[in-house]
Amino acid sequence: MTDKKLLRVDGLSVDVVKGTMVTPVLSDISFSLNTGHVLGVIGEAGSGKTVLSRALVNGLGPPLEISSGQVIYKGRNILDLSQRELRLIRGKEIGYIGANPMGSLDPTMAIGEQIVEKLRSVRPDMSAVAAKERVLDVLASVHIPSPEARFHEFPFQFSGGMMQRVMIVDALVTDPTFLVADNITQALDVTVAAQIIRLIEELRLKFNTAIVFVSSSLPVVSSLADEILVLHEGKIVEHSTPHELINQPRHDYTKSLLARLPRIWGDDVKQLAENNGDVVLSVRDVAKTYVVRKRGTFNDHNYVQAVRGVSFDIHEGENFGIVGESGCGKSTLTRLLAWLETPDAGTIRFQGFDLAELTKAELVTMRSSFQLLLQDPYNALPSRMPVGRIIAESLYIHDGGSKEEIRRKVLSAMEEVGLPKDLENSLTVGLSAGQRQRVCIARALVLEPKLLILDETLSALDQVEQAQLLELFALLQEKYRFTYVFISHDMAMVRKVCNRIAVMYLGKIVELAGNSILFENPQHPYSKALLSAVPTLDDHPFQAEEYLLDGEPPSPVDIPQGCTFMTRCPARMKICGSREPDLNITVGRAQSACFRATEMGDEVPHQLK
Amino acid sequence: MFILGFLTRRILQGFIVLFLVTFAIFTLLRVVPGDPARLIVGGMAPDNVVAQKAEELGLNDPIPVQFITYLGQLVQGDMGNSFLRPKSGAIVGASEYDDPTRGNRAQVLDLILERLPLTLQLAGVSIVFCLLIAFPLGVAGGLRPGSWMDRLAFFAGSLFVSMPNFWLGIVLAMLISVKMGLLPSIGYKGFSYTILPAFVLAIELAPFVIRTLTVSIAQVMQEEFITIAPIRGLTPFRIVFAHAIRNASIPLLNLFGIQLGTLLGGVLVVEYIFDYPGLGLLTINSVLQRDFPLIQGIAIFISGIFVFINIIVDLAATAIDPRLEY
Numbered sequence: 001m002t003d004k005k006l007l008r009v010d011g012l013s014v015d016v017v018k019g020t021m022v023t024p025v026l027s028d029i030s031f032s033l034n035t036g037h038v039l040g041v042i043g044e045a046g047s048g049k050t051v052l053s054r055a056l057v058n059g060l061g062p063p064l065e066i067s068s069g070q071v072i073y074k075g076r077n078i079l080d081l082s083q084r085e086l087r088l089i090r091g092k093e094i095g096y097i098g099a100n101p102m103g104s105l106d107p108t109m110a111i112g113e114q115i116v117e118k119l120r121s122v123r124p125d126m127s128a129v130a131a132k133e134r135v136l137d138v139l140a141s142v143h144i145p146s147p148e149a150r151f152h153e154f155p156f157q158f159s160g161g162m163m164q165r166v167m168i169v170d171a172l173v174t175d176p177t178f179l180v181a182d183n184i185t186q187a188l189d190v191t192v193a194a195q196i197i198r199l200i201e202e203l204r205l206k207f208n209t210a211i212v213f214v215s216s217s218l219p220v221v222s223s224l225a226d227e228i229l230v231l232h233e234g235k236i237v238e239h240s241t242p243h244e245l246i247n248q249p250r251h252d253y254t255k256s257l258l259a260r261l262p263r264i265w266g267d268d269v270k271q272l273a274e275n276n277g278d279v280v281l282s283v284r285d286v287a288k289t290y291v292v293r294k295r296g297t298f299n300d301h302n303y304v305q306a307v308r309g310v311s312f313d314i315h316e317g318e319n320f321g322i323v324g325e326s327g328c329g330k331s332t333l334t335r336l337l338a339w340l341e342t343p344d345a346g347t348i349r350f351q352g353f354d355l356a357e358l359t360k361a362e363l364v365t366m367r368s369s370f371q372l373l374l375q376d377p378y379n380a381l382p383s384r385m386p387v388g389r390i391i392a393e394s395l396y397i398h399d400g401g402s403k404e405e406i407r408r409k410v411l412s413a414m415e416e417v418g419l420p421k422d423l424e425n426s427l428t429v430g431l432s433a434g435q436r437q438r439v440c441i442a443r444a445l446v447l448e449p450k451l452l453i454l455d456e457t458l459s460a461l462d463q464v465e466q467a468q469l470l471e472l473f474a475l476l477q478e479k480y481r482f483t484y485v486f487i488s489h490d491m492a493m494v495r496k497v498c499n500r501i502a503v504m505y506l507g508k509i510v511e512l513a514g515n516s517i518l519f520e521n522p523q524h525p526y527s528k529a530l531l532s533a534v535p536t537l538d539d540h541p542f543q544a545e546e547y548l549l550d551g552e553p554p555s556p557v558d559i560p561q562g563c564t565f566m567t568r569c570p571a572r573m574k575i576c577g578s579r580e581p582d583l584n585i586t587v588g589r590a591q592s593a594c595f596r597a598t599e600m601g602d603e604v605p606h607q608l609k
Numbered sequence: 610m611f612i613l614g615f616l617t618r619r620i621l622q623g624f625i626v627l628f629l630v631t632f633a634i635f636t637l638l639r640v641v642p643g644d645p646a647r648l649i650v651g652g653m654a655p656d657n658v659v660a661q662k663a664e665e666l667g668l669n670d671p672i673p674v675q676f677i678t679y680l681g682q683l684v685q686g687d688m689g690n691s692f693l694r695p696k697s698g699a700i701v702g703a704s705e706y707d708d709p710t711r712g713n714r715a716q717v718l719d720l721i722l723e724r725l726p727l728t729l730q731l732a733g734v735s736i737v738f739c740l741l742i743a744f745p746l747g748v749a750g751g752l753r754p755g756s757w758m759d760r761l762a763f764f765a766g767s768l769f770v771s772m773p774n775f776w777l778g779i780v781l782a783m784l785i786s787v788k789m790g791l792l793p794s795i796g797y798k799g800f801s802y803t804i805l806p807a808f809v810l811a812i813e814l815a816p817f818v819i820r821t822l823t824v825s826i827a828q829v830m831q832e833e834f835i836t837i838a839p840i841r842g843l844t845p846f847r848i849v850f851a852h853a854i855r856n857a858s859i860p861l862l863n864l865f866g867i868q869l870g871t872l873l874g875g876v877l878v879v880e881y882i883f884d885y886p887g888l889g890l891l892t893i894n895s896v897l898q899r900d901f902p903l904i905q906g907i908a909i910f911i912s913g914i915f916v917f918i919n920i921i922v923d924l925a926a927t928a929i930d931p932r933l934e935y
Contacts, residue, residue, distance in 0.1 A: 059840045083845075091842015103833035106852045108930040117851070122842040156932050170841060 005072075006210050007056075007178055008032040009372070014051055014060065014234075025051050025064065026234045035177065036208040040225030040242070042218050042257075045462055047232040049214045050099070053182035055079075056212060057096050058086060073178065092122035095171030095209075099183040101163035105155045105170075111333045112139075112151030115170050122174055126327075138169045142199055143550065159552060160326075161192030165199070172203065178210045186222060189325040189489055194533035194548055197224060218261060218533035222246060230254050232525030246537055258537075260463055261350055262492035264519065265538040272499050273517045277316030280451055280483050281370070285345035288332050302557045306332035308507035309346065311583075314451070314483060321486045321498030323530065327553060329507040334455045334487050338372040339363070351450070368398045373445035375438035375456035388424035391442045398447060408435050413442040417472060434465035441472070453485045456492060470497060491534045495519055503527045506553055507563045512583060513590030523592035525569050562582075563595070615924070623916035630912040631905075636678060638901050639672050645901055649692045679905075688717035688906040693898050717906035720891065726799060728887035731810065731880070732872055734803050738811030743818035748854065750819070751826025760822050770816040774875055778809045778882040795884050806883045810875045814868060821864050825857040832856075859926050859933075866922040869915060 005308045014026040026048045033039050043049040054060050056071055059079045071078045074093065098104055105114050124133075132151075139147035155163060164184060181200065187195035201224060204211060215221045216388060221228055222242035230245070230253065231237040237251040249255045263269045290304040306329045314320045324330050335341045336348065339355050348355050350370060353430045356367060362426045374380045381390055391410045392400075400406050411421060417438040428436060428491040437457065442454060452473075470493075476482055488494055494501055495565070501518045503511040503526065511524040520541070522528050532540070532547035549568045554560055560567050563576040575595055646663035647654065661668055667678060682689060694715045742765075750762030785805060788795040796806045829835060830853060838848045873889075880889035888907065895903035927933045 006627065054840075057840050059837075061836070086840065087839075090840060096837070096840045098833070098837060102834055104837055106856065106933060108855055117847065118841050118843060121844055121847060154931050174842070390795075392862050 006035050006074065007212075008072040009056070010070045010072065012052075012055060013067045014048070014055055015065050015067050017065050024207055024234055026055070029069070029236055031229060031239065032056075033178075033212065035210050036204065037227070038204060038211045038213055038225045040221035040228040041212060041214040041229060041231055042216070042221050043214075043231035044216060049216075049231050050182055052231065053096070053180045053212065053214045056180050057090055057094055058162070059096065065271060081567045087122075091118060092174045093177050095174070095176035095179040096178070097167050097171050097181045097184050099186045101160060101167045101184075101187070102155065102158075104163075104167050107155050109280075110152045110154055111158070111166050112136075115166075115173055118170060120172050121239050135169070135173055137168075138173045142168055142203075144169075145551070159192075161188050161196065161366075163551060164188060164192075164196055166409070168199065168203075172207070175207065176209060178212075180212045180214070182214045183216060185215065185217075190491065190535070191325055191530060191549065192552070193220070193229060194297050194535075195550065196330055198544065198548070214592060217535050218257060219247075219537050222537065223535070230257070235503050253520050255412055260467075261537060262496055264492055264495050264536045266507075267543055269495070272319075272497075274499050274514045275315060275318050279320065280316050280351060281314040281348040281360075281485075282347075283313070283337070283351075284311050284347050286311070286336055286343040286348060288329075288336060288341065288343050293313075294360040303378075304385070304556050305507050305559055306556060307336065308342070310504075310507075310560070311346075312502060312509065312512060314485060317451075317477065317481045318475075318497045318500065319484045319486060321488065321494040321501040322504060323488060323491065323494055323501060324504035325530075325553060327556065329502050330487050331455065331558070332507075333504070334453060334485075335374070337485065338370065338453050339367070340372070345378040354393065364398070368447040368489065369449050370451040370453065371447060371449045372453045373437075373440050373444060373453065375459055377433055377440055377460065380440055381436055386427055387427045387431075387439055390428070390439060391446055394443055400446070409446050410442075413446045416445065416476070417442045418468075424553045432465075433461055434469065436566075437461065437465075437469060437471075441469075445476070448480070449482070451483045451485065453487070456489070457486075457488045459488065459490060459533065466493070473497070491531065491572075492536070503530065506554060506559060508564065508593065509583060509591075510565065511590070511592045512593070513587040514594070517590045523590065523595045523597035524565075525571055526565050527592075529568075544578045563593075611918070612924075616920070617862055617928075619920045619923070623913075623920065626916055627760070627909065631680070631683070631909050632676065634905050634908045635676050636672065638905060639675070640739055643899055645692060645899075647768050658682070667876075678871055682726065683909070686718065688721075688909070689902040690714035691720060691903045692900045693823060694900065694903070704788040716897060720903060721910050724886060724888045724891050727885065728889060729805055730800075731803055731876065731885065731887055731888055734807035735810035735814065735872070735875075738808055739814045739887045741819055742811060743815045743822060747819040747822025748826055748849070751857070752830065752849065752853075754823075754827045761821065761905040762819050766819045766879075772812065774809050774878050775882055777812060778879055779780050781805055781809060782883070785933055797886050802883075802885065806879045806885050809879050809882075810872065813875045814872060817864060817868055818861065821861055822857060825860045826853055829853045830854045853896075855929060859930055862922050862926050862929075866919045873911060 009029055009191060012026060012029040013024065016025055018197055023566065029052060031039065041049055041052065051060070051064060054064075055066060056078075057421075058071070058081070060066065066079055069079075073089070078089075078094075081089075096205050105111060112132070115135045116128065119131045119134065120128070122128055123131075135283075136147050139151065144150055144162060144165050150158075150162075155166075158166060167184075185196055188196065195454055197220060200211070200213070203209065213221060213224055222245070225242055228238075228240065228242055228245050229236050230251065230563045232251075232253045238245065238249065240250075240256045245254065246258065249258055286307060287305075287309050288307040290306055292302045292304055293300070310333060312320075322330050332341075336343050339348070343355065350366065353366065355363065355366070358594060385393075388407070388410050391413060392406050395401070395409060409426065414421065414424065419435065419442060423431075423435075426449050428439065431439070436451045440457075458469055461469065469548060473482075473484060474497075477484065482498075486494060488496055496513065498515055500512065500514050502509045503518070503522075503524065505526050511518065511527045513522070518527060519531065522531065523546075528542050528547045529549045532542035532544045547570075549570075551568060554564070554567055562578050563569070563572070566572045566576045569576065573595060581593045581595050583593045643662075644659070646666065646668055647659045649666075650658050650662050667675055670678075677688070691714050702867075746762040746765055749758040751759075753759055782794040782805065785791050792805050793802050796802065800806070835848060835853060838852065876887065876889040877893060879885070880887045881893050884890070888911075892904070892907050894900075895907065925931075
């Protein structure tokens with residue numbers, strides 16, 4: 001019986017040992033895995049899932065120590081093997097892919113060279129020519145375009161998604177029988193992550209590899225795995241099939257995990273109405289192009305068209321979402337909205353004033369009304385300044401009154417964002433990401449702004465903290481009638497809070513619609529692709545098989561003629577090659593830049609079919 | 610072509626640096642006390658001879674005019690003539706007036722080029738020694754932070770940095786040349802004369818290299834691509850030699866560009882102690898004798914070497930890490 005199992009883990013426990021302090025990280029993990037099967041492991045940050053995946057390949061180092069248990073691979077305990085015996089199977093029969101593809105290869109060497117190096121390390125009998133051929137073959141099999149050219153490129157020349165494919169090649173090039181995939185989609189855009197999942201599925205069918213697939217996203221794991229382990233505080237709390245896990249969760253933790261999953265589609269999803277307050281921010285035909293010296297030339301330049309003519313209005317008290325993949329220009333747009341950079345063309349009017357026409361002094365005054373909150377709360381705060389002083393800083397700049405008055409304002413802002421008063425004089429060192437983000441919010445809040453621009457502000461936080469901050473935002477909005485611009489790639493979060501959403505692609509808005517229209521009846525094929533990639537347990541109206549796209553957006557240096565989406569569009573027509581569609585009005589107040597949109601406009605929403 | 614653009618830009622920058630150095634040196638030498646004309650013709654020479662010499666050399670012109678004249682000559686590769694050194698090579702006393710060799714002064718450029726190979730040899734050998742000492746210590750220390758090897762590297766570094774080069778030079782000359790008679794140490798009659806001074810210089814440079822290597826190797830070993838490499842199936846040998854050292858050598862290269870100054874400073878002292886007839890000894894003597902054109906020439910020449918080596922260092926760093934190609 002045991003011989004049939006490719007991998008069996010028995011009572012595995014791992015501790016963190018620091019001096020005499022011993023803290024358990026994993027305790028009593030047991031499971032087994034057959035050839036060709038996928039075992040999903042789901043857990044939050046800190047649940048020990050990365051430690052588990054490293055332990056499976058005997059890749060733990062100090063301060064982590066295996067205190068008991070066995071990992072039996074093909075009848076032998078991997079944990080007992082000598083370094084030399086280990087070298088005969090690890091990297092060869094056992095593959096490992098990590099969460100950080102960009103850091104997994106030597107940045108100073110071409111990727112092909114490094115995969116060949118690996119292949120020949122585990123198979124010294126292979127000639128250099130044969131190894132190179134093999135690597136090129138596998139590069140092609142994971143859909144990396146022009147593998148011969150990319151073979152000689154360096155890691156920094158790859159996007160995150162392409163680099164993850166390279167790491168998959170690195171693991172698969174030796175035909176492993178067992179593969180550990182540790183949170184491999186975490187750092188990727190949703191569409192790219194969905195492509196990678198599809199790729200793993202394909203490879204499993206082709207090579208019959210046994211896979212341990214570790215992830216923090218239940219929808220992702222359940223779409224792929226035959227069985228799922230739920231890991232919580234270093235213990236397996238539940239072990240069942242995806243179907244059973246979702247429909248009949250037994251453990252309380254699994255139940256709470258399911259309850260916390262954001263809902264995207266379904267009858268019970270809260271519908272957000274559009275609102276028609278006064279226009280706070282009005283953006284007209286805004287464009288920004290960066291001039292970058294071309295690599296390998298002396299005086300030749302590339303024109304990176306980051307934002308190419310964007311127009312929209314934001315109404316008072318609304319939540320406006322801007323979504324899109326990395327590289328679509330949303331960060332540049334954020335910087336323009338916050339007037340950190342000035343647009344090359346077009347105007348941005350805030351409360352009726354054209355920001356370009358204000359004097360420096362007027363601009364400083366105006367700035368107190370629109371504030372930017374960034375993604376990384378660690379770099380956004382000076383580390384040698386006490387919290388109270390950080391928050392007071394903006395009041396000093398904007399002449400916030402006497403010392404006592406400033407202190408009073410600071411303390412009331414701290415109370416409002418939920419920071420305890422005694423933090424006023426402490427440094428930011430010991431604060432959690434969520435608390436730091438609250439300091440950032442308080443710093444913006446003391447100025448009594450009208451508009452808050454949130455650039456991926458909640459992306460770095462875990463689900464619980466994210467939910468708490470969203471509550472805080474809602475509370476502040478109710479009290480002060482704040483207007484929010486959410487720039488995000490997290491579709492679930494956008495679905496939950498935004499009244500209207502703009503979808504960006506290659507520097508343009510391709511669709512601008514109310515929440516329910518965008519999620520239930522989007523017109524633009526790119527919006528559909530984006531939605532099809534969203535991992536969810538809900539009944540998915542956009543099946544990946546039908547809508548998910550291959551490849552990546554074209555470079556903003558070489559923008560295709562006509563409709564920029566044409567190169568990837570499944571429904572392109574003749575006209576698309578010659579003319580770029582504008583944002584046309586289609587359903588209700590939704591706009592979509594697609595020639596097909598108008599003809600499909602009166603179709604019934606998907607949910608009602 | 611990246612290389613061409615890079616070279617053009619850096620060489621242009623180099624010329625600006627050289628121009629500024631030339632200007633600074635030239636002006637400073639003109640404002641220090643002492644009359645060059647009197648220096649040339651001899652302290653006891655009659656005033657009219659001094660005045661005539663000053664007129665001849667253009668020393669009565671305003672300093673900017675003199676500077677432009679000098680620049681004009683410099684562009685043609687003419688660094689002027691030494692005030693004091695005759696072509697024959699003998700150094701003359703400065704106070705006598707009627708010295709027959711005085712009319713026939715040596716070209717500054719010739720003097721420099723004559724000494725340069727010896728100094729380059731000294732520097733080259735000392736860099737080799739330095740790497741031989743520092744690499745094993747630094748790499749071993751970086752691979753096992755906190756171990757006895759790390760402590761050994763630290764200890765060796767502290768020891769080397771606290772031994773002054775003049776002291777070490779004298780002690781080594783005493784021990785190895787005088788007591789044991791293993792190596793010669795005064796003057797230059799063959800390659801063996803380079804070994805001791807090069808060793809002293811190597812000891813002076815080594816602590817910086819050891820420290821940089823220890824830190825950067827330890828840092829690189831923490832990087833994910835190294836920690837993950839054994840899981841990918843790479844051997845420890847390849848991990849250290851093909852990846853860790855490769856990545857750690859970039860800060861080392863940059864250090865070399867900067868430590869060139871230390872090396873040159875060391876050369877001055879060490880050449881003087883060992884009476885090694887290189888550029889350093891020439892510099893010291895010309896400073897002591899106030900041989901202005903020679904001091905000027907050496908300073909400009911050395912700043913030229915500085916610029917050149919730093920261009921090479923940056924090129925080499927780019928060759929190792931293509932991300933630096935900006």
